[in-house]
Amino acid sequence: MIKFIHVGDIHAGKHLKHKLRNDDAEYAISQIIDFAKKEPLDFILLAGDIFDQYNPDTEAIKIIFDFMVRELNALNIPIVAITGNHDSHAFFEGYKTLAKYANMHLFIKPSSTDYTITIKDANIICVPYISPKIIVKVWEESATSDYAHKVQNFINTIISKAPKNKFNIMVSHMMAKGAIATKSEREATISDFYAISLENILSLKELDYVALGHIHRYQKINTSVEAYYTGSCYQIDFNEEGQEKYFNFVVLEENSVAKVEKVKLDLKNQLKTLTVNASNFNIKEIEDVKGYVRIIIEDSIDNTKNLENMLKSEPIVNKVIDIRKSTYEKPNLEVDLHTIKDRLIDFYEEYYKAKYKEDLPEEIRKTFLELQYEVEHQDT
Ligand SMILES: [Mn+2]
Numbered sequence: 001m002i003k004f005i006h007v008g009d010i011h012a013g014k015h016l017k018h019k020l021r022n023d024d025a026e027y028a029i030s031q032i033i034d035f036a037k038k039e040p041l042d043f044i045l046l047a048g049d050i051f052d053q054y055n056p057d058t059e060a061i062k063i064i065f066d067f068m069v070r071e072l073n074a075l076n077i078p079i080v081a082i083t084g085n086h087d088s089h090a091f092f093e094g095y096k097t098l099a100k101y102a103n104m105h106l107f108i109k110p111s112s113t114d115y116t117i118t119i120k121d122a123n124i125i126c127v128p129y130i131s132p133k134i135i136v137k138v139w140e141e142s143a144t145s146d147y148a149h150k151v152q153n154f155i156n157t158i159i160s161k162a163p164k165n166k167f168n169i170m171v172s173h174m175m176a177k178g179a180i181a182t183k184s185e186r187e188a189t190i191s192d193f194y195a196i197s198l199e200n201i202l203s204l205k206e207l208d209y210v211a212l213g214h215i216h217r218y219q220k221i222n223t224s225v226e227a228y229y230t231g232s233c234y235q236i237d238f239n240e241e242g243q244e245k246y247f248n249f250v251v252l253e254e255n256s257v258a259k260v261e262k263v264k265l266d267l268k269n270q271l272k273t274l275t276v277n278a279s280n281f282n283i284k285e286i287e288d289v290k291g292y293v294r295i296i297i298e299d300s301i302d303n304t305k306n307l308e309n310m311l312k313s314e315p316i317v318n319k320v321i322d323i324r325k326s327t328y329e330k331p332n333l334e335v336d337l338h339t340i341k342d343r344l345i346d347f348y349e350e351y352y353k354a355k356y357k358e359d360l361p362e363e364i365r366k367t368f369l370e371l372q373y374e375v376e377h378q379d380t
Pocket of ligand 1: 011049077084086185214215
């Protein structure tokens with residue numbers, strides 16, 4: 001018999017607007033440790049996006065490599081971890097040897113030679129996040145086949161040639177076809193282009209359990225193997241508002257299907273969006289939220305200004321982390337078009353704010369500037 005925990009995206013070091021969410025990550029991990037103290041485990045699987053940033057802050061590093069690793073090492077429970085699309089390979093390489101001495105086994109780059117670890121009667125196949133850039137390096141295949149096809153074949157092959165044990169598991173950070181995303185995963189990496197069809201990975205049937213990371217909503221994938229996303233460990237951003245969070249406690253016994261227990265995580269902070277105007281505004285309602293609030297103001301310009309001032313003062317200033325407005329003062333558009341050529345992005349920003357009631361996202365700013373460049377350099 002094998003008993004283990006499957007933990008999804010931790011995202012230590014996440015900033016939501018100006019709020020650092022390390023206390024949320026630490027609180028989730030402390031519950032996993034409490035569980036491990038009561039239930040003897042053979043190992044813990046971390047399915048990637050351990051950190052939110054390529055260069056995590058010191059506190060985030062301490063939460064993972066001091067608090068979590070130390071506590072689990074004291075319990076003599078090995079950690080098997082892979083990188084996600086948010087994790088830096090270079091950063092983890094720096095910890096690889098040290099981590100091993102603390103019973104944490106890091107699988108950092110996708111590999112067709114070094115990707116398995118055996119713990120007791122279980123073989124664990126480790127597939128870190130595979131970027132389109134990396135797949136062409138680790139997997140030689142006809143240039144014409146697309147990303148998903150290449151990744152499917154790569155995974156199929158490494159499972160087939162992996163040594164077999166009484167129990168066989170895979171941990172992978174990927175977008176599985178049919179999974180329901182939450183939009184907090186990074187839009188581009190959850191598109192159809194990235195969607196891996198588990199049905200097309202025939203050797204998956206040899207596995208007893210597939211531990212997935214990347215998608216932030218808890219779900220079982222509709223396929224012929226036991227494949228789960230356990231989701232993020234706390235509500236990462238407002239796309240995850242109202243979601244409950246979990247990890248899986250899995251028991252594997254010979255000749256039977258994996259027993260999967262969905263274990264609920266208590267949340268340090270809930271995220272909540274409130275739409276207010278001068279007549280329904282209620283400070284108490286905001287104070288009562290156990291967590292952080294996003295406010296959408298729907299009122300006249302004058303009332304909006306007053307409400308904004310109230311939201312930015314005590315006692316709620318620390319709870320309100322995002323204010324959006326439905327009314328803006330009209331930008332001055334009476335300009336000579338020739339003179340704004342150099343400031344086109346500023347005007348687009350104003351337009352975007354007025355239309356979508358939010359700041360221009362960095363991705364769109366980049367695209368805008370690229371397009372502008374293309375248009376201006378068309379003839380050359
Ligand atoms: Mn993630």
